[in-house]
Structure formats: C-alpha cells, structure tokens
Amino acid sequence: MSTSALTDLHLHSDQSDGRLTPAALVALAAAQGVRHLALTDHDTVAGLDHAAAACAAAGLRFTPGVEATALWRGQSIHVIGLGLQPDEPVLSAHLAGLRQHRRQRLLAIGERLARRARLPDAPAIAARIGAETAVPTRTHLARALVEAGAATDLANAFRRLLGHGGPGHLPEDWPALEATVAVLRGAGAQVVLAHPHRYRLSGGALRALTGEFAAHGGHALEVSLGNMARADLDRLAALARRHGLAASCGSDFHDPAMPWNTPGRFAKLPTDLEPVSGRL
Ligand code: AMP
Ligand code: MN
Ligand code: MN
Ligand code: MN
Numbered sequence: 001m002s003t004s005a006l007t008d009l010h011l012h013s014d015q016s017d018g019r020l021t022p023a024a025l026v027a028l029a030a031a032q033g034v035r036h037l038a039l040t041d042h043d044t045v046a047g048l049d050h051a052a053a054a055c056a057a058a059g060l061r062f063t064p065g066v067e068a069t070a071l072w073r074g075q076s077i078h079v080i081g082l083g084l085q086p087d088e089p090v091l092s093a094h095l096a097g098l099r100q101h102r103r104q105r106l107l108a109i110g111e112r113l114a115r116r117a118r119l120p121d122a123p124a125i126a127a128r129i130g131a132e133t134a135v136p137t138r139t140h141l142a143r144a145l146v147e148a149g150a151a152t153d154l155a156n157a158f159r160r161l162l163g164h165g166g167p168g169h170l171p172e173d174w175p176a177l178e179a180t181v182a183v184l185r186g187a188g189a190q191v192v193l194a195h196p197h198r199y200r201l202s203g204g205a206l207r208a209l210t211g212e213f214a215a216h217g218g219h220a221l222e223v224s225l226g227n228m229a230r231a232d233l234d235r236l237a238a239l240a241r242r243h244g245l246a247a248s249c250g251s252d253f254h255d256p257a258m259p260w261n262t263p264g265r266f267a268k269l270p271t272d273l274e275p276v277s278g279r280l
Contacts, residue, residue: 006034007035007275007277008029008038008251009037009063009080009192009249009250010040010080010194011025011039011040011251012025012039012042012254013051015135016044016137017140018253018254019255019256021047025039025051026054027054027058029253029264030058032264033264034263034264036063036277037051037062038082038280039051040080041067042078043069043102044134045095048064048086064082064084065080065081065189066081066091066189067079067080067194068183069174070177070179071176072177072209073209075201076172077193077194079194080193080248081187081191083188083189083190083280084187084189085187088187090187098175103136106126106130106138107123107127107130109141109168109170110123110124110127112168113145113161117161117167117168121148122168129144138162141157142161142162145157145162177212181217181218182217190219190276191220192218192219192220192221192276193220195222196209196210196221196236197236210245214244219245219279220245220246221236221240221243222247222248223236223248223249223273224247224266225251225252226265227261228266228267230267237269240273241273246273246274247269247270247273247275248276249275250266251263251265
C-alpha cells in the first residue's frame with residue numbers, strides 16, 4: 001500500500017525529537033527519492049536554515065515548517081505550519097513559550113514517575129534532558145527510561161509510564177487551537193491539522209475538531225502518513241472533503257531505527273483532493 005512519494009511535508013530532526021541532523025535528514029530523504037520536503041520539528045524553527053542549505057545543495061525543494069503543540073478539549077493537538085516566515089516575531093514568542101512550558105512539564109513528569117511509578121532516578125533524568133535539550137519532549141524521556149532499564153522500548157515506555165492513564169501522565173496544558181492557528185497564519189503559513197486519526201477522539205468529536213479548525217482558518221488536513229491503515233486514509237479524505245480542506249502528506253519520520261516511518265514512504269493522496277503542496 002505504501003508508495004514512494006516525491007513530496008514529504010512532515011519530518012523531524014534532532015532539533016526536536018528526531019535522531020538525525022537536518023543535513024543527514026535531507027540526505028536520507030533524497031536517497032529515498034524525495035524531491036520536495038518540509039522540516040516540521042516540534043515547537044522550534046531552529047533546524048530550518050541548515051535544512052534549507054542542505055536542500056539547496058542537493059537540488060531539493062524546501063519548505064520551512066513547524067509542528068506546534070496546541071490544546072483542544074483537554075487533548076494535545078499538533079498543528080503544522082508550512083511555508084512560514086521563521087523569524088516572524090509573534091511566532092518566535094509563541095514557540096519560545098511552548099519550549100518554556102515543555103521544560104517545566106518534563107520536570108513535573110519526572111516527579112510523578114518518582115512518586116507513582118517508584119522510579120527514584122526519574123527527576124534527575126528529566127532535569128538532565130531539560131538542561132541538554134532545546135525542545136524537551138516525552139520522546140526524549142521515553143528513550144532515557146529505556147536506557148535506564150525502566151521500559152523495554154519506546155512504545156512500552158509510552159504505554160506503561162507516559163501515556164494516557166499511566167503514572168507519568170500529566171493533564172495537557174498548551175495554547176488553544178484557535179490561537180495556534182492564528183499565530184501560524186500570521187507568520188504566513190498554510191496551516192495543517194496533523195495526524196487527525198491519532199487523537200483519542202470519537203468520530204463525532206473528530207468532526208467537531210475539524211470543523212472548528214476550518215472555522216478558525218485552518219487550510220488542510222494531513223490525510224496520508226507513514227504507517228497508516230487504508231481505512232484511516234479514506235476516513236480522513238472524507239473529512240477533508242466534508243470541510244472543504246486541502247490535503248497534506250508526510251512520513252512523520254523521527255528515527256532511522258523505526259523503518260515504518262521512512263521519509264517519502266506513504267500512500268499517494270486521493271486525486272480529487274487539492275494537495276496543499278500546490279500552495280507552497
Ligand atoms: P510530547 O509532545 O512531549 O507530548 O511528545 C510527543 C511525541 O512522542 C510525539 O511527537 C511522538 O514522536 C512521540 N510518541 C507519542 N506516542 C508515542 C508512542 N506510543 N510510541 C512512540 N513514540 C510516541
Ligand atoms: Mn515527535
Ligand atoms: Mn505529531
Ligand atoms: Mn510529527
């Protein structure tokens with residue numbers, strides 16, 4: 001089902017929770033046949049200059065992006081801005097606030113793990129990640145917990161410790177969806193609702209989220225991703241049609257050791273949907 005696509009608009013580097021430098025990521029994407037890519041690190045634009053330079057050198061088209069964390073009905077929702085002006089001041093302040101919140105959140109998660117999962121080293125691990133990492137994510141913490149022997153692998157760390165219902169789970173607290181869309185629009189971005197099928201939402205709630213996203217000025221839904229069931233793709237395509245939204249696609253690549261999210265590997269978009277790449 002997965003085909004190699006020329007355009008990958010959702011990729012992470014080591015500037016957030018990806019494993020590769022922006023330059024190594026561009027090299028891997030080019031080797032996989034990608035001709036146009038967007039770097040969309042969580043809550044930072046720090047890798048964009050290096051990625052742009054690597055793309056220019058390799059003859060790839062580059063789109064500057066970001067995956068911003070937002071809140072809707074108590075859940076964290078990811079909103080991607082594509083084709084943004086990285087230095088736009090309101091965006092810069094918004095992203096700095098997100099990173100500041102992340103540092104405090106990681107410490108609070110570490111305390112919770114110590115208390116509720118009997119992991120006395122967790123606060124020190126969280127503090128170290130917060131000090132060493134510009135965008136501290138739960139991915140960083142999950143990797144460190146695996147290294148410390150507290151979980152068998154990343155999925156296990158999320159399922160047993162960090163995920164919903166787990167001892168390290170904290171109520172989510174992020175800027176509202178509406179404000180996030182406005183900030184990204186203000187920076188000139190095409191605004192994309194990321195991986196709508198991954199949220200813990202009923203069908204009705206997902207339609208409500210998509211409707212509100214469109215009403216706030218969101219432009220596109222991410223319809224095709226790496227490692228996605230065909231039924232989910234069909235469902236998201238129908239949702240994009242229903243709300244008159246364009247469609248985006250990407251791998252959500254983080255790590256070469258996770259080959260189910262390789263750059264450029266995801267199904268083609270349905271031909272009746274408008275690809276957001278045409279607006280970039
Ligand atoms: P955060 O933004 O700090 O809450 O971390 C979210 C990140 O954790 C996502 O962007 C994914 O990269 C990663 N993640 C979430 N759930 C899982 C999971 N079950 N297995 C592996 N990685 C996950
Ligand atoms: Mn991530
Ligand atoms: Mn995401
Ligand atoms: Mn992502």
